[in-house]
Amino acid sequence: MDAHAQELKKEFDATLTARRELGPEYEAALVESFVEKVDTQVRRRLAEERLAAARGEGPYAVPADGNFGERFGFAIITLVLAIPLSAIAGTQAGFKGLLVAWAGIAGVSFIHAARLRRARPDDVA
Known part of the structure; x- marks a missing residue:
């Protein structure tokens, strides 16, 4: 499991723990917060892949x-x-x-x- 996936797993575990502690009335806010974190991770990975491709590295580099x-x-x-x-x-x-x-x-x-x-x-x- 790479570092990005481990970080998201920790965030997900923290969100589930917070949901258990806070109750269902905070569920929408917790889910929204988790989705924002996932979106941030996806954007960061895309930016890293674009930079790698521009340098001629990674799976999306033009041969x-x-x-x-x-x-x-x-x-x-x-x-x-x-x-x-x-x-x-x-x-x-x-x-x-x-x-x-x-x-x-x-x-x-x-x-x-x-x-x-x-x-x-x-x-x-």
Whole structure:
């Protein structure tokens, strides 16, 4: 359990203890106070993750492999084309047509991903 989660657990335990001691008439105020503390923690974590991403660290950092634009553009084009292809296939051939259309979409995506992976042989997964 990380430090943020431990801190929230302590706050939650304190809120429950205060609720038992003060009674149900203070429940709304206690819950509101706890929610504010959770909101503060969430905002703090988001700010930390944004800073880490800006420094090129953490799970949300943009990879520096140079293929990000190509991968992002391919993903957008795939999604944009998938909508009308799905509609046409579903209308003309029903569920089977929809399966065939999505199998084609997935196949093209896998081929594209494999091509990008071959372009970076030094990448160890």
